[in-house]
Amino acid sequence: MAEKTAQYGWDGSMGISLHDKIREDMKTSMINKDTQVRDTMRLVMGAFPEITVPITLESGKKSTRAKMPEEITDEDIHNIIRKFVKSEKTVLALKKKTSSDYLKLLESYLPKMATTEEIEDWIKSNVDFSVIKSPMQAMGSVMKHFGKLADGNHVKAVLQEMTVNKQAL
Known part of the structure; x- marks a missing residue:
C-alpha cells in the first residue's frame, strides 16, 4: 500500500488546486482499482456540502448555503481533512496504535508542519x-x-x- 500511495498527495507547489488534485486522484484510484484511496477521496468529497457561506434571505433572515466548487478554497478542504485526521487519531489511540495507511494518506494532502528547527529559528530571531x-x-x-x-x-x-537550555548556560 505504501508504494501505491506515493503517487497520491498534494502540496502547494504542484500548481493545481487541492480540490482538482483530489478529483484527479479519485479518478486515478478508480482506474488503478485502489479501493482504499478511492473511498478516502469519496469521503473527503462527500464532506464538501458542509462547507458553507453565510447569506441573508430576502426576508432578512440569516442562513447559509453550500459553497459552489469554484468557491471552495484549499483551506476549506484542509479543515475537512484535519477533522478526519483528528477522528482517525482518536480511533487509533483507542486501538493503542500510532498510525494507519488511511491516516498517512489523509496527511499527504495537508501542508507540511513546521519543524522544530524552523520554530526555534523563528523564535530566536523574533522573540526577545x-x-x-x-x-x-x-x-x-x-x-x-x-x-x-x-x-x-x-x-x-x-x-x-x-528556556531550560538558556537557564543552563
Missing part, C-alpha cells in the same frame, strides 16, 4: 525573552506566525526546551 516575564507569553506570537502549520503542544515544548 528579556522583555517578557514567562516564555509562554511568546506562545501567542509564535502561533500567530505559524498558524495551523504548527501544533500548539509542539511549540510549547520548543519554548520550554529553549
Whole structure:
C-alpha cells in the first residue's frame, strides 16, 4: 500500500488546486482499482456540502448555503481533512496504535508542519525573552506566525526546551 500511495498527495507547489488534485486522484484510484484511496477521496468529497457561506434571505433572515466548487478554497478542504485526521487519531489511540495507511494518506494532502528547527529559528530571531516575564507569553506570537502549520503542544515544548537550555548556560 505504501508504494501505491506515493503517487497520491498534494502540496502547494504542484500548481493545481487541492480540490482538482483530489478529483484527479479519485479518478486515478478508480482506474488503478485502489479501493482504499478511492473511498478516502469519496469521503473527503462527500464532506464538501458542509462547507458553507453565510447569506441573508430576502426576508432578512440569516442562513447559509453550500459553497459552489469554484468557491471552495484549499483551506476549506484542509479543515475537512484535519477533522478526519483528528477522528482517525482518536480511533487509533483507542486501538493503542500510532498510525494507519488511511491516516498517512489523509496527511499527504495537508501542508507540511513546521519543524522544530524552523520554530526555534523563528523564535530566536523574533522573540526577545528579556522583555517578557514567562516564555509562554511568546506562545501567542509564535502561533500567530505559524498558524495551523504548527501544533500548539509542539511549540510549547520548543519554548520550554529553549528556556531550560538558556537557564543552563
